[in-house]
Amino acid sequence: MRRPPKDTEDSRRRITRRGLVLGGGMLGFMGVLAARMRYMQVDQAEQFRLLAEENRINIRLIPPARGLIFDRTGTPVAENAQNYRLVIVREDVGDLDETFAMLRKLVPLTDEDVERALREIRRRSPFVPVTIADQLAWKDVAEVAVNAPALPGVTPEVGLTRHYPLAHDFAHVVGYVGPVSDYDLGKLENPDPLLQIPKFQIGKVGFEAKEEDLLRGSAGTKRIEVNAGGRVMRELSRQEGKKGADIQLTIDHGLQNFVNARLAGESAAAVVLEVETGDILAISSAPSFDPNLFVRGISGKDYRSLTENDHRPLADKSVQGTYPPGSTFKLVTALAAHEAGVVTAGETIYCPGYKQLGTRRFHCWKRGGHGRVDLHGSLMHSCDVYYYELAERVGIDRISEMARRLGIGIRHDLPMSAVAEGLAPSKAWKQERYGEAWRVGDSLNAAIGQGYVLASPLQLAIMVSRVATGQMIRPRLIKSIDAVEQPIGTDGPLGVSPTTLSQIRKAMYAVSNARGGTAYASRLLPENMRFAGKTGTSQVRSVVVHNASVPWEHRDHALFVCFAPFDAPKIAVSVVIEHGGGGSAVAAPVARDIVARALHGDLPPLDIFPAGVRDSVAERFQSMPLRDRTGMPPVSDRA
């Protein structure tokens, strides 16, 4: 190839010059790069290092174990059970369809479960564990574990979930927990970050809800390293949280179970208090429900069967339910009148079977009248006219004041849901509430626990324990928190003359121990078990009719309150049986059995009951759905 000679020294110098300029330029730009590098890596290193740390480190919460709840004997009432669930990690699974087909043979899985799991799997990154099934039985988990080699990517996991081993017995007291909802979060001003954990369980109802702060504990944290996709690479450090406080209740689970069983079939409530301390030994509302259903997530069918039941299983009648206390309120009227000095214990009042007030006639429950009755007789026979007279003399305001002193019409501070205030009506109250003046007739109704007066079974038990001790004891539900004994509360002495109290107690003793007393049939024989009580029958409808012939929901409420033993009171009991009929016939035997069980400490022997009722008591005990049947008396052979 021949080309003209054109390469001059000049061109070569130009190329050299330009080559050097270019080289210089390139090196110059490299200097700029180096300067930038230095600026970022040396001057700003701190800042970028921080950003890198923020990138890679996530802080995760470790949910604390919820505090346990025990009864007064140390038996667990609410515990944290291991909850077995199956999780699947998509990237470890071979054939997804095959895996699910195999799983369905081993574990009860509905189409819905599978559909939900598949949807979740599609939505998440392949390394994120997705829960397939929750709340599995150990048997199912074991099946899966055995078949693990054939099920790659499927692993059983264990977590904690609330479990109530005593199921129905403590449903109303302890309540239940459930996953935190948006509604729950909305209620809180400064929610605990723990609540953001999906499916974190918080107290929804009852003690679990009221003492949530104590039971929840505080979250621990762990610093974990994550990659860009959010996959956890390793744990860097861990700070354990604080477990929730363990709480011991004052309730005795054996007695609680007995009371529950004794009320079975009724729509009723009963409360047993220890009179000296105010400890609630048993507090029961029947029918009850299984709180474990709610923890798992109750089915629509189960929930409907609870809400549509006319015996209202979900309501806690022992503290939420308020009833006209009926004749049990005569204790209040008697105390108010005697303390006011408008009557003396020995003074007799004539009962012709009614009291005439203007044009209105107020009847005694006994049409023929009781004749002349004093304090003792009036309580023993539950004469109404005596109390009409007392009410007229003493006036409603002093009755109301006495009611509050005895614990009716004030809200007792208990960690349970919707503790009712009850109602001790006064003139001012009626004026405010209805804009009407109080009338003497209202006082007469109130005197026998009808009309406006309302009390919860808990308040009735408090009333009796205050009568029994002369002290304004406060009810106590928490015995200890993390083994620290809680103080016993009292509002000081009742401030009623001991003589009056003593006369009232004696009259109450006569109710259930003297022939002719309204609860004589329900007496207990041993000296150290004899109880002093008061029957009550409160009208649901104003017309007095024969109870057996009217529909259940129109029948009278049956009430009975008592303390025992009479000589040295230990316990106070109140029983309210909705639409049960008469207090002496229906409520008193229930209270008697509860007293016998409470004082004996176990299922009582039959010989403490009067011979005439032993068979029926034995039969009753046999048919009761008791948890522990030791000491069960044999059914007598009546053939």
Next chain:
Amino acid sequence: MSYLEYRVQTTPTGLSKLLYINWGLVLLLISVASVGFLMLYSVAGGSLQPWAEPQMKRFAIGMIGMFAIAMVPIHIWRNTAGLAYALSVMLLVAVEVMGSIGMGAQRWIEIGPIRLQPSEFTKIAVVMFLAAYYDWLDIRKVSRPLWVLIPLIIILLPTFLVLKQPDLGTAILLVAGGGILMFAAGVHWAYFAVVIASGVGLVSAVIESRGTPWQLIKDYQFRRIDTFLNPDSDPLGAGYHITQSKIALGSGGWAGRGFMQGTQSRLNFLPEKHTDFIFTTLAEEFGFVGAASLLTLYALIIVFCIASAVSNKDRFASLMTIGIAATFFLYFAVNMSMVMGMAPVVGVPLPLVSYGGSAMLVLLAAFGLVQSGHVHRPRERS
């Protein structure tokens, strides 16, 4: 003076050519590639697979190719420059017609197991052809408009094809590399002033065209530019790459986090950590010291090439060496600017370090040409 005007017998022949190879440059290339192997080993979590080992094999093949090319007399390369250019343009057309689709861009042709990326080859072919053109052209005509237009066409034809792929990175490298070569060849500086001015105009036009029917670049390219201008506006979306890259780089500090200790790359915060963003891993794990060392190696390669070029009396070899040095420079300058947040993300690998076959083989072939020019340079009898 052209090589042909010297006596051929003064140039080395046979295996003795090996003595005249620029061994310093070879050593530098091996050093840079070794940095690459180390980083590929690191980003694979301390494993030769899947990147380090294939890269080593390719480097070995590339080195053999480099020596083979270096042994061939430089005038043969000059004479085949036109052919190489024609071939590269044809391949670009072929890729356009039958190329397979990868990453949303058609960039390679598969011939059996070989995946050929013609755009890489084009960069060198353009440099060769331009060098041959200026070797042939009378030095006095260099700045005449007609003779300026021809190299412009030589540059812009493949640029147009590459942009259609679309591969903005290669297009920038082609234009800038070709421009530098024209500058080196002695084209009057006024042309460059005009081109730069019109370049600014073009950029404005591109930006203006946004959203109109005659929009000049794709939406995703616009978004990359937005991201570059303000990466913090969308730190988890489009700005993610730049933000994470800067964090990785900056957090390296003075001496780095240590080999295989880079949290950003190890935890996958870095995108494309084995290819375009491998420099960030180096900077994170070896800090400013490591990053500056690599930059120094690159600088030395440039210095060696420029020194070889200016001392070479063969115009073709001299211009081609400058052109190849410029292309090499553009590779790492654009890549580093990009990962340091000084330039938009355009997809240019870090030369000899990033994982990838085509770029490495083509670059080593190019250095083979540089070596050929170095070995066969005209020598005066002493």
